[in-house]
Amino acid sequence: MGRLITPDIDLDFHTEDIALLRELAHEYHPRGMMLVEKMRVSDEREHFLLTIQVPRALVEWVKEMNRKYQDKAFVLSLIRRVLEELDFFDGGPGDDDGPLYRSIH
Numbered sequence: 001m002g003r004l005i006t007p008d009i010d011l012d013f014h015t016e017d018i019a020l021l022r023e024l025a026h027e028y029h030p031r032g033m034m035l036v037e038k039m040r041v042s043d044e045r046e047h048f049l050l051t052i053q054v055p056r057a058l059v060e061w062v063k064e065m066n067r068k069y070q071d072k073a074f075v076l077s078l079i080r081r082v083l084e085e086l087d088f089f090d091g092g093p094g095d096d097d098g099p100l101y102r103s104i105h
Contacts, residue, residue: 009081018082020064024057033057035088 011018025033033055042049065075 011085021061024060028057
């Protein structure tokens with residue numbers, strides 16, 4: 001069973017990281033960025049495959065955070081915390097009534 005990663009991350013210490021994400025979002029997605037850009041489901045019943053494409057800005061930001069901190073568990077928590085702060089998620093995991101994604105500008 002996987003472990004739940006929930007360190008208390010103070011975003012006041014990560015203003016540069018958040019600014020970088022915003023810069024990348026403006027650069028790659030000038031009309032706004034959605035957490036999920038495309039979803040594709042295979043037609044094969046036996047070998048079901050779901051493909052999710054995330055925005056390029058987020059991919060580039062995650063690469064930079066991994067280079068900067070070199071701690072995958074921390075980076076995963078940072079990503080979740082920043083996306084929560086930017087209102088991509090309404091509540092905690094398992095809240096079914098919130099939107100899957102929102103746009104930021």
